Structure formats: C-alpha cells, structure tokens
Amino acid sequence: MTNKQLYPELPLLMVDDEPAWLHSMALSLKVSAGINNVIRCSDSREAMRLLQQQSCCLALIDLNMPYVNGEQLLTQIRESYPDIAVIIISGMNQIETAIRCVKAGAEDFYIKTDERERVVSGIMRTLKQIELQRQNRELAERLLQREEVEHPAFARFHTCSGKMHRIFSYLRAIARGYEPVLITGESGTGKELVARSLHQLRCPEKPWIAVNVAGLDDMVFSDTLFGHVKGAFTSADQARKGMIEEAADGILFLDEIGDLAPASQVKLLRLLQEGEYYPLGSDKPRRVRARILFATNQKLKDKVDQGAFRKDLYYRLCAHLIDIPPLRERKEDLPVLMTALVAEAAESFSCAPPLIQQPLLDLLTSYDFPGNVRELRAMVFDAVGRHQDGELSCARFEEVILPAQDVTPASCDLDATMARGTATIRFGPELPTIKQATQALVNEALQRTAGNQSKAAKALGITPQALNKRLKTTE
Structure with a gap:
C-alpha cells in the first residue's frame, strides 16, 4: 500500500489507555496486513467524539480502561453507530465477560497475550465481512433502482442485454473490494474485457498485469508469479520481480486458471489464504498488494468433481463469481454489435462502412455462434474486406452459417x-x-x-x- 491508497477505505479506530500497545498494534497491522488507515485513541472519553468527526468501519477496544471501560463503550457504539463493527481486546482471559460482550454485539474477543498474528487475522476476517456486506448493500440498491450502467469502463461493450447490464452493476458494487474474482464463460465471450473493466473501475492509474497460466509447469509458474532472489538457481545471476510484485496496488489477471498444474494449485491456495508469498530462494514472506482476478472457459465445478481441481482452491476463487452469457443467449445485441464491428472493420480497411440489411440480421439471428463475439468479429472483418458495393453481402456469412446448420436451398x-x-x-x-x-x-x-x-x-x-x-x- 502507498500513502495515497489507504486500507481500509474507512479507518479502523483503536482505543486503549496504553499508547505503547496502540503503537505496536498499528505497526503489526501495517506490516502484516497492509492496514494503514488507523486512528489511535488513548483516552476512552474521546472515542465517541472521534466517531462523530470521522466515519469508521471497525473499532478495536480495550476492555479494561479508566473513565469509560470497554463494555460501556461497546454499548455506546452499538446504540449510536450500529454499522460499526467492534472487536474487544483484553489483558486477561475473562470468559464470562467475553460472552457478555459478544451477546452485546461485539464481533470477536481477543486476549492481548494471544499471538499477534492471530489477532491480525481476526481483524482481517472482520474487515472482509464488512466489505462483503457493503458490496451486497450497493448491489441491492443498484438492482432495486434498475440503474442504467454508464461508465467509461464499459465503453468497449456494445450491448443492450439485461444480463450484461446486471454484470456491470455487480462489477461496480465489488470494484473497491480485495477478494478474488472468478470470471467464467465460453471462449470469445469477453472475459478479459470484463477483467479490464474492473481495473478501470478500481484503479485505472495502477498496474494491469495479465498472465496466461495454461501450459506453465510448476517451476515456471512460481518464478513467473513470485519472482526470485539472486542465486535462487543456477542461472539466477540477479533478482527478478514476480508478476505479483509488478502488479502492486493494481490488478493481476490470471487467465486459463482451469489448466493450472496440481502442484501450482497448492501454492496459489496458500497465496489466497495467507495473503503472502515467498520469492524463489527467499525465506522472507512478502504481502500481496494486488487484487487478483481469474478467468477460465472450463467448468471448474466439474473439474472439482473429477478430482482435477482442488475443491478448497475453487471456493477461494469464487469469492465473487461472474459468468458471462454466450452470444446465443443475448441475440438482442446483434444489431448494436454489427454496427460497432462494421464501423471498426471499415476504419481498419480505410473505407466507408457498408450498409447492414435486415436479411443479414435475420441470417445471423438463426446462428448460435459457438465462437461467440470473437467469431462474429472475424466474420465481419472478412466480409467488410471483401465487400464491393455499399451493402454488406450475406455471402461470407452464409459460407459459415449454412453448412453449420446443414441447410441448402x-x-x-x-x-x-x-x-x-x-x-x-x-x-x-x-x-x-x-x-x-x-x-x-x-x-x-x-x-x-x-x-x-x-x-x-x-x-x-x-x-x-x-x-x-x-x-x-x-x-
């Protein structure tokens, strides 16, 4: 994270009468989890005033404090700011008090003597839950309002399909989160376009790194993603950044994830679970600072059932699932797609766009397009390149469509x-x-x-x- 990019978006409020503990905890959150948006408060009487001045997503409160103790402060926050999650921290293992706090609305209860990593993991888990709840609220609001999605991120999509517009609404709702996104769909439906749209929505000025993992053996996959330090192997005469580091604060897009080798699946699972990785030859972990998107044209659930893809990894990937409908399920898009593709082809050939007549659209509507939009684009470019007059001929399209339908006049x-x-x-x-x-x-x-x-x-x-x-x- 950079200072310009704060995480979480709304700050985390920490209240404890020990400034030294506040400082060490804030440092642990920053180093271990990339949490750098923190407000520290060493006087519990000031906590409610701080919440009035600044909206927060989570409050981390010490139980035993002078003036206003943790239980009292928990009650005040739950009454005045019910949307703020609260985690209680105590210097002693007080089981009955912990139960009371959870019943009163605390998300969790931790002991200060617990391993710091356990506390940090609990805070991260709560932040992810908060983020998912926010996304669900935003998505529900968009669907209820039947919002028309108009954003430069979707400029390359030529569609009037309700299915596609619901996908756009979903993308806008999840854009600010950090959970993985799995994009599925047949070949040619535009999975990478969807991934690029999320990049434009989230961080257009930050890196976009795309890697096709199909055919990569485990060694190449590890070196490509994680990088290596000098001397990691015989030819490693200098250190090299992995794609994860190259994509810091931006988007890492892993395509054809269904073809990932079993050994690499284990490493990817750990990366998603722990949020950290080791460059080859290094024993020092590094934190993931990029959001990771995945795409596949395979049915991963079937591969899981066949034992060819790890079930635990599949569910990690599916934090957000976007399934792009094939062109045959949104044929209402054919007129707008044809207009856009013919114009694009005409510009490529430096000619005037030929006219699209209704018989051609009728012919296209009768075809299922197994290659989806990619197939339609290839057909349009070929037909525009061949056309002789001002009207786009059906002939090139018939060469593909009629044999496929086994229809002869x-x-x-x-x-x-x-x-x-x-x-x-x-x-x-x-x-x-x-x-x-x-x-x-x-x-x-x-x-x-x-x-x-x-x-x-x-x-x-x-x-x-x-x-x-x-x-x-x-x-």
Missing part, C-alpha cells in the same frame, strides 16, 4: 434430384392448384425449420422478404 436439391431422375415429389389423382402447392411447400419449409422464416426462405430458394409477402397474402 431446396431449389438446388430439386435441380440435382430432377437431373438424376430421383425426385420424390408425388401427386394424387387430382392435381393441386399452384396456390395450394405453393402454400403446402411454404408450410413444409416452416415446419422443417421450426418456424424460422430466414431458414425457411433459404430452403425455398427465395428471399425472406418474398416469403414474408407470401405469408401475408395467405392470412
């Missing part, structure tokens, strides 16, 4: 079967009229394509507009 099939003398069209004793035959053919095409007019038109060898016109005339 019926006129082609009929020509081929007639040429071979194998056509299967049969008639009864009385011939149908042209109108009856046409209507029967249209009905059959719509039935075979589950009512999809774009697919039916292709199967009939006519345009969607022509099919639509025929349907209207029969209504």
Whole structure:
C-alpha cells in the first residue's frame, strides 16, 4: 500500500489507555496486513467524539480502561453507530465477560497475550465481512433502482442485454473490494474485457498485469508469479520481480486458471489464504498488494468433481463469481454489435462502412455462434474486406452459417434430384392448384425449420422478404 491508497477505505479506530500497545498494534497491522488507515485513541472519553468527526468501519477496544471501560463503550457504539463493527481486546482471559460482550454485539474477543498474528487475522476476517456486506448493500440498491450502467469502463461493450447490464452493476458494487474474482464463460465471450473493466473501475492509474497460466509447469509458474532472489538457481545471476510484485496496488489477471498444474494449485491456495508469498530462494514472506482476478472457459465445478481441481482452491476463487452469457443467449445485441464491428472493420480497411440489411440480421439471428463475439468479429472483418458495393453481402456469412446448420436451398436439391431422375415429389389423382402447392411447400419449409422464416426462405430458394409477402397474402 502507498500513502495515497489507504486500507481500509474507512479507518479502523483503536482505543486503549496504553499508547505503547496502540503503537505496536498499528505497526503489526501495517506490516502484516497492509492496514494503514488507523486512528489511535488513548483516552476512552474521546472515542465517541472521534466517531462523530470521522466515519469508521471497525473499532478495536480495550476492555479494561479508566473513565469509560470497554463494555460501556461497546454499548455506546452499538446504540449510536450500529454499522460499526467492534472487536474487544483484553489483558486477561475473562470468559464470562467475553460472552457478555459478544451477546452485546461485539464481533470477536481477543486476549492481548494471544499471538499477534492471530489477532491480525481476526481483524482481517472482520474487515472482509464488512466489505462483503457493503458490496451486497450497493448491489441491492443498484438492482432495486434498475440503474442504467454508464461508465467509461464499459465503453468497449456494445450491448443492450439485461444480463450484461446486471454484470456491470455487480462489477461496480465489488470494484473497491480485495477478494478474488472468478470470471467464467465460453471462449470469445469477453472475459478479459470484463477483467479490464474492473481495473478501470478500481484503479485505472495502477498496474494491469495479465498472465496466461495454461501450459506453465510448476517451476515456471512460481518464478513467473513470485519472482526470485539472486542465486535462487543456477542461472539466477540477479533478482527478478514476480508478476505479483509488478502488479502492486493494481490488478493481476490470471487467465486459463482451469489448466493450472496440481502442484501450482497448492501454492496459489496458500497465496489466497495467507495473503503472502515467498520469492524463489527467499525465506522472507512478502504481502500481496494486488487484487487478483481469474478467468477460465472450463467448468471448474466439474473439474472439482473429477478430482482435477482442488475443491478448497475453487471456493477461494469464487469469492465473487461472474459468468458471462454466450452470444446465443443475448441475440438482442446483434444489431448494436454489427454496427460497432462494421464501423471498426471499415476504419481498419480505410473505407466507408457498408450498409447492414435486415436479411443479414435475420441470417445471423438463426446462428448460435459457438465462437461467440470473437467469431462474429472475424466474420465481419472478412466480409467488410471483401465487400464491393455499399451493402454488406450475406455471402461470407452464409459460407459459415449454412453448412453449420446443414441447410441448402431446396431449389438446388430439386435441380440435382430432377437431373438424376430421383425426385420424390408425388401427386394424387387430382392435381393441386399452384396456390395450394405453393402454400403446402411454404408450410413444409416452416415446419422443417421450426418456424424460422430466414431458414425457411433459404430452403425455398427465395428471399425472406418474398416469403414474408407470401405469408401475408395467405392470412
């Protein structure tokens, strides 16, 4: 943490009549947990005045103090500032008093003679709970207000999808926290874009470090993340910072986390549990000062069930889970995506953006896009690069979509079967009229394509507009 970046966001108030203990405890919090936003108070009569002047998230109170003791101060704080968490510290192991304090609303009770690390861990645990509660409140408020999310962090997303806007609201609610974030979704849905959005929301001026961990063996993973000291191994002729240190006060993004080797999973688990790491060859731990985001296109829960991914690590990663919907589940985004992608492609090719006609949008709507937005972008760039006139042709898109759907215009099939003398069209004793035959053919095409007019038109060898016109005339 730097002096400019205080943690926690709201200060922690420490009240104790021993200034030396206040000083040593504040130093332990700073060194061990990065907590540098602390107010010290050695006179319990001043505590309530300080809380009036400055909002705090947590009060750490000594039990045995002159003037106002810890129990009395706990009662005053719970009555006047119920949102402030309180932890009681005592010089003696007073079980009955501890029970009374917890019943009165204290989050926890610690003995001064306890190991300092145990007390610090308890304070950190309470701060994380406070942070999660704040995020839940903010998220509930945003959802209740149905807030439209407009922020520069989401400028690269072209969407009108309610699912995506709920994700944006969630990102804004959790941006200030320190818990890990797991981003899941199929390949091409934009997982790194979501991670970059969180970076823009949280600390745009701080480092952004991205590492793809797929294929890294344990040694390379450890050296990449944790770095090493001089002499750590044969070729380590000088010290090197790991990516965690490079990302200090910013964001570390670990992609393809589902491919992490088992030995590396153990090291990552310890990193998340303890908040510290050891550079290779060093016996001095260093604190994590970056927020860590993870992404995968794999179903980690299935890998856990198969024994290929540690269950304890999975639950550590899932402090916040963001699952990005595939493009087939938000096809309402196709018009805005096409407009943006065609404009981007036209700028790349230094040409005027071609027009997007409704038949093309109908064709795209009939396709499920297994490669998601990445696949659509590749198709658009190819089509814009090939186009000859002012309208974007369907031809390039048909080359991908029609074979995938196994739909060939019926006129082609009929020509081929007639040429071979194998056509299967049969008639009864009385011939149908042209109108009856046409209507029967249209009905059959719509039935075979589950009512999809774009697919039916292709199967009939006519345009969607022509099919639509025929349907209207029969209504």
